[in-house]
Amino acid sequence: MSKVNLNQIIGKRLKQIRAERGLSLDKLAQLTEVSKPMLGQIERGESNPTVSTLWKIANGLKVPFTTFIEEEKPFIQKVNRREIEPLIEEKGVVQVYPLFPKEYQKPFEIFSLILQPGCNHQSDPHAYGVEEYIFIEKGTMELKIAEETFTVGEGEGIRFSAHYKHNYANKGEEDAIATMIIYYSL
Template sequence: MPELIARIAASIRRERERAGLSQTELARRAGLAKSTLSQLEAGTGNPSVETLWALGTALDVPFSRLVDPPRPAVRVIRAGEGPVTRSEQADYAATLLASCPPNIRRDLYRVVAQPGDPHLSEPHAPGTAEHVVLGSGRALAGPADAPVELLPGDYIAYPGDAPHLFQALTADTTAVFAIEYA
């Protein structure tokens, strides 16, 4: 329970700062005493579901954002990893790599690339995220300053609103890209 309280405290503080609100203003919008909010952000309070809903509404974020740990900006799922659901009717297994957040637009691309210079991409619009699943070959993909080597079946997600790259390391490397625009 102390870990959950610490996570909630950090989430409230993170989302309040992201929204550019003072503790006083957030407390007012959520209908809480400033001292209560201060205790919650310090990790010394034990918020009720109703309090968290009020804070989420005041911050314009889903309830889950206050209780779930923040997801890292770069995620890699190696082939054979991730939650798998199997079919009873066929030899078929589906691995969820990423669910689409509300109000997000997503484009899908199939890419074929050859070894050579990396494809460098300038930052896209704020809030853009890219997802890549490598189909064949080997490649470097991700943030321009910290790309990750991928093998067939590997998945990576990274901010598309920062410089990023894709570089084939073997001939006829293929990948599927999903680009989410906020």
């Protein structure tokens, strides 16, 4: 990103947050301890704010510093599993489609998981605080979490702390298809 472009992005984000919160420039200056003229210049992209100025603004608005420099994500994003390249494991019997991969500052990611008949996939433990949410769309999965085994069928879901060893198995005659959300505590 060029410097001018970055100034425009910072200004646009600041103006957007101020508008969403119904704040005047005077009130924003009061919250952030940054002068009203400086805030106006930043919003118009006319000023190259220092890191310390951005920190003051972020702290005053109680938003992460990166709020002002992250690339803008589309307001709406539509995905189609058929158009996503799957991650393949176990010689193709496990297919993982990253529907909504983890983004910076988002504590989750969403996958579509397909286990072919006979699949038995061992997953290593995740970091402490990570949770998995699995909802079965089709078929049945047998999940072994720590030392407990659960059978989860079509239309059912399960949530578990994923810092334990866990295993996914499809003992049925058809593909087991699930939507999986992995949540990362912040």
